[in-house]
Amino acid sequence: MADSASSEEVAVIGNTDITSVESENNLINTMVERGTALLRKMEINVAEAEKRTGKNTVNMQETYTVYLIEIRPAETVPEGGTPATPDTLWRRYSEFELLRTYLLVTYPYIIIPPLPEKRAEFVWHKLSADNLDPDFVERRRVGLENFLLRVASHPVLSNDKIFFLFLTEVSAQAFKHCLIYDPFVVFSRRFTALKQYSDELNTVISQLLRVRAKVADRLYGVYKVHGNYGRVFSEWSAIEKEMGDGLQSAGHHMDTYAASIDDILEEEEHYADQLKEYLFYTEAVRSVCRKHELIQYELEMAALDLAHKKQQKEELVTGTVRVFSLKGMTSKLFGQESQEQRESRLAALEQGIQEGEESLKEKNTECQEFMRTAWEDIERFKEQKDKDLREALISYAIMQISMCKKVRSSVYNKAKETWTTLQETTTRSHFHLFFFFSFSC
């Protein structure tokens, strides 16, 4: 774990596309050599703003503002000498947004500095709300520079590879490409999407089961009321002669119909159970997502802890006080500590730093391993879910089909036959007699 002087390498948490050796090296580099801030190595400015026009994603002409980012090595300039030429590149506001979103996703437990407002809000009367207004642009330039400086002075964020690319990669295209395909980002996005899906699935299946139960309830009502037909027809058949048998038979069919709903709904419960299984599965998926969040959290806390320890060591070594500490305060008030005390404190810190680096390395591995295996299982789960639910839907449809066939043939076809073959009485009107009666009334 020797201090190597390479200043080009950038370490980042979860940088998974490099070999384990390089990864180890990167962890070493994490905070030891570069100090706690990128700012010690470079000066960052947002120097200018310019208007540009170009075609946007929907192939329409638009006008937008770009900002010039200047980076120069943080050396003191000799008297009368010219400062070194800075490296520069242009970035527009949306690229700043991309960077910030990336930071939010990658470091969910760190407070990410905000960007200046996208559109002018909280404007008083005369203040222009136009994004292209020069005063607005100037204020935004200042805000963007502030943002970069804040990120650069954060012990963890300043070491981020993507942030470095933002400051150095001239091509916006290349920058975006790295950002989108950064493995850590990819995984984080996946887990975020999974959590959202799991919540949606939970909500929708719950609702579906609720409504289905109501539908079943109503259907039960419909079938059972037909049972009343059975009773009435049966009673009616007793007072009819020619129609008696027909009514009796029809009543019987209605009873059959009314009774059939019990089996139908019982089979539907089976379908509901299949849905319920996946409703409960969402709980398990959610807990995997939570575990991911936890691991992520521990990783960041370890990184933060290590960063603080390194900062403390640096202060001790250089004598500068950056962070408020009780020790620092008391030593100011009550006098400096002795050389021995200092050295023993230094040794303790170095010990702590070593342990911290070990711990961080472990956690990093653990996190990567977790994400890989968890995602494998999640893919497996998705396939299983699609297959199972598709089969469940198919059997549901088949069940409906067979129910319809049964009702049609064993109830209504038979009922129709019953009515059709009803004996029509051959007793007709007394035609001749009526004629006589009508003329005598």
Added chain:
Amino acid sequence: MPNSPSSMVNQYRLEEDEEEQLDANTKDLFIDVDNPESHVTAIETFIMYRVVTKTTRSEFDSSEYEVWRRYQDFLWLRSRLEENHPTLIVHPLPEKFVMKGMVERFNDDFIETRRKALHRFLNKISAHPILSYNQHLKVFLTAQELSSHRKQGPGFLSRMGETVRAVANSVRGLRSRPEEFTLMQEYVEDFSNKICSVDKVTQRIIKEQREYVDELKQYSPTYTQWAGSEEELAESLNGVANCLVRCSKETEEQIYHLSEVLVPTLHEYVLCAETLKAVMRRRDNIQAEFEAKSEALASRKADQDALQEEMDGLADRVELANNALKGDWSRWQNSMRTDLKSAFISTAEKNMEYYEKVRAQNFKSLNR
């Protein structure tokens, strides 16, 4: 099985073939009720229905008639028919207004339902071997202006008289009703109960079906919503959603059919049951009058000749009334069986069609 009225009436049966021929060949009066129109006068607003008659009967001067009638005119016609033939079963008219459901008098559905019922009423009358030759019917079908005819005839006072007599006789009680009419009375009571029950059950089924459709309409969007979160599964889920949408449409059609075919028929026979009760009452009254007079005759020795003539007249009246009822009774029963049978067959067929369509929709969703 106790002796039903119709089995007793079988004594009066004519030859089957002869009767069939007569019925098939002698339909010579065709009536249609259509084109309801709103009429507005200073005093009131009402609906007029067009009544179109086509006939080959010689009693009619022309072979085609077109007149306009309002509901009150139908009421007038029916009360005339009942007066002329107190113990014949005159088909009921649709009710004056519907209390439940707060149906407006000029609501389109209400008007259409009423028009259909009025059409049926006239067709039942025109198919009746005696009633179709009634003078008042002819006037109803042919006179351009009915109001002058309506003022003629016994009208209000005679109805009053009938009611008074009816009350008096019911107080007095019937001495001896022939068994066949007692059985008929019992049948009418039972039939009335049963048909009302069937009507109620049908209304209840419609209500439950409507609530089922309402829930079904909530059900399909859930599948569509779910499909939005899925990739592989989306197609199947959308398939189910579509199937459910179509099934709920089919169920709505099913409900419509019940309301348009079965319910009106059942409703008519509920009203018929009331008509039958009235006919039985009138028959009883006629007999009661005769009995009252014969009691009077027995107690008064003087003026026997004059009373005797009256008595004979009343005796004839009783016999005519009884025979008319007996004859019409089997005719009505037949008609009732035909109508209800046809309504139930139609319902069964519609149900078969419904389940077939639902099955087909499910099948379609499978093959996506």
